[in-house]
Amino acid sequence: MRPTKFKKFSIAFITSTLALTLTGCYGSGPNAETRLIKRVTDGAEVILKENGANLAVSNLLLVATEDGSAVVVGTFVNYSEENDSLVGLSVNGIPAVITGETTIKQGSPIRFEGESATTKGVFNGVGAKPGVNVPLTLNFARAGEVTTSVIVRDQRDDYKNVTK
Helix, strand or coil, rough: CHHHHHHHHHHHHHHHHHHHHCCCCCHHHCCCHHHHCCCCCCEEEEEECCCCCCCEEEEEEEEEEECCEEEEEEEECCCCCCCEEEEEEEECCCEEEEEEECCEEEEEEECCCCCCCCCCEEEHHHHHHCEEEEEEEEEEEECEEEEEEEEECCCCCCHCCCCC
């Protein structure tokens, strides 16, 4: 090769190599961070495998109402053969008023809100503000206690029919 052709080839090769490595398009493969994201909803997801429990909580969030209260939205599923119970929910030490089904049986999820809701959870007058993340603590009879960060949504779109 002549020096000018070698120089052009070298520049093209180096530029291609830098473009692939600096943009992350090369070598990410099946372990790419963006490929491993599992969250497909606004709500938080929690897996509890403590004290023999095997619970999954999905799409957990709060919906702010006009009076500043917050309504719980989410689904709780028990994969264990032994039942568990939701003992309580709290935000910053303030307990929710829970009505409906609280025993989580295998194969029978409890749902907060929606057409197939079995349970209602309301934080009365807590000054809920949409767009804010708050720490929500869940207490279970078997699985124990866990705190996760949940978003507070406003009453529109999928959550327009959520009421106290």
